[in-house]
Amino acid sequence: MQAIILDTETHSLNGLPIEIAYAPIQIENGKLSLDKSQIFDQLYQVGEAISYAAMAVHHILEADLVDQPSYKEFKLPAQTTYIIGHNIDYDIAAIARCGVDTSHLKPICTLALARTVWENADAHNISALIYLIAKGSDKAREILKGAHRADADIILTANILMHIIHQLNIQNIEELYLASEQARIPKSITFGKHKGTAIQDLPKDYIQWLLRQDDLDIYLRKALETNLLK
Numbered sequence: 571m572q573a574i575i576l577d578t579e580t581h582s583l584n585g586l587p588i589e590i591a592y593a594p595i596q597i598e599n600g601k602l603s604l605d606k607s608q609i610f611d612q613l614y615q616v617g618e619a620i621s622y623a624a625m626a627v628h629h630i631l632e633a634d635l636v637d638q639p640s641y642k643e644f645k646l647p648a649q650t651t652y653i654i655g656h657n658i659d660y661d662i663a664a665i666a667r668c669g670v671d672t673s674h675l676k677p678i679c680t681l682a683l684a685r686t687v688w689e690n691a692d693a694h695n696i697s698a699l700i701y702l703i704a705k706g707s708d709k710a711r712e713i714l715k716g717a718h719r720a721d722a723d724i725i726l727t728a729n730i731l732m733h734i735i736h737q738l739n740i741q742n743i744e745e746l747y748l749a750s751e752q753a754r755i756p757k758s759i760t761f762g763k764h765k766g767t768a769i770q771d772l773p774k775d776y777i778q779w780l781l782r783q784d785d786l787d788i789y790l791r792k793a794l795e796t797n798l799l800k
Contacts, residue, residue, distance in 0.1 A: 573597070573652035573678075573743045575604070575727050577720040578664040579628040586616035587641050587664040588630055591720035594647070595654070595728065597743045602732045604725075611721040614641035628718050644668040652743050654678040656696050656727050678746055680731055682753040687737045696726050703733055754789040755796075769793045 572594060579589040591611040595604045615635045625631065644665060646653075651674070655661045658679045666672045684694045691702055697714050704710035713729075716722035740746045758768050764776060777794050780786060786794075 571651040571743075572647060572649045573654065574647065574650055575654045575724050575731070576658070576661050576665070577655055577723040577727065578661045579630060579718075579720050580624060580664055581616050581618055582621040582624050584660075584663070585621070585624065586618065586667055587614060587644070588616055588620065588635060589613050589628065589720045590641075590644055590665065591724050592647070593724050593728070595731075597735065597740065597746060600735060600739065600741050602728065602735055604728050606725070609721060609724060610647075612644070613638045614644065615639070616641050628720075630719075641668050644670065646670055650675065652676045652678055652747060654680060654727070654731065654746075656684075656723070656730070657681045676747050678750040679754060680727055680734065680750075683734045683738070683746075683750055684730060686749075686753040687734050696723060696730065699730050700726055703730065755793045756790055757793070759790075769797050772797070774798070 573596070574592040574594050576590070576592040578587040578591075580586060581588050589612070591609060593604050593606070593609040595602060597603075613630070613635055615638050617640075620630060620632060620635075646665070653662065653675045654677075656679070658677045658681075662672050662675065662677060681694055684691075684699055688694065688699070688702060692698060697717055700714055700717075701710045704713075713726070717726060734740070735746065738749055740749060756769065759765060759772060764772055772794075777798060781791065781794055781798075
């Protein structure tokens, strides 16, 4: 089994990956370790133009992709089981478009975990969390100069993860996975006529209707099913 922090940059929103970076990590006795020399970072051609909106985020230009391999050549490292990232579902969907089989992966979402640890924070994106952790220091600003490129975001995510592990007293990678799974179960509904309502306060007939929807988010389904059993 192997755990990696992974980040992608795409050519458009929910698009194809033009940069993929990952780094193997270990968590033993509550300590996170990451060897920077093991970071993988690769640009890819996708055969489609980069949208200007995406370009404004990651600053990757068409010229950067000349002579780079096709995104279809990307492979996860052997024996990858745990895959960690900030809003990791986005990155898993991106590498799935490369033809990677993601069905066996155990996703760990640092965004969901951050919302648990720093529930009252103004924002939970990577940059805001780095400023929060560093208490708005000059050091945070310096660290963030490379943000929104995949390799830099790997290091920033690891920094956030280190604090999450400490705050939640996580001892190993499986504990982190279970904490992430719990953190991803919503406490309120985020759409529809009952938007903002706590799951426990939803009408039973509305819960039953939602559970009949084939495309229902799996974590919302867990929350609804748990509520029905109470």
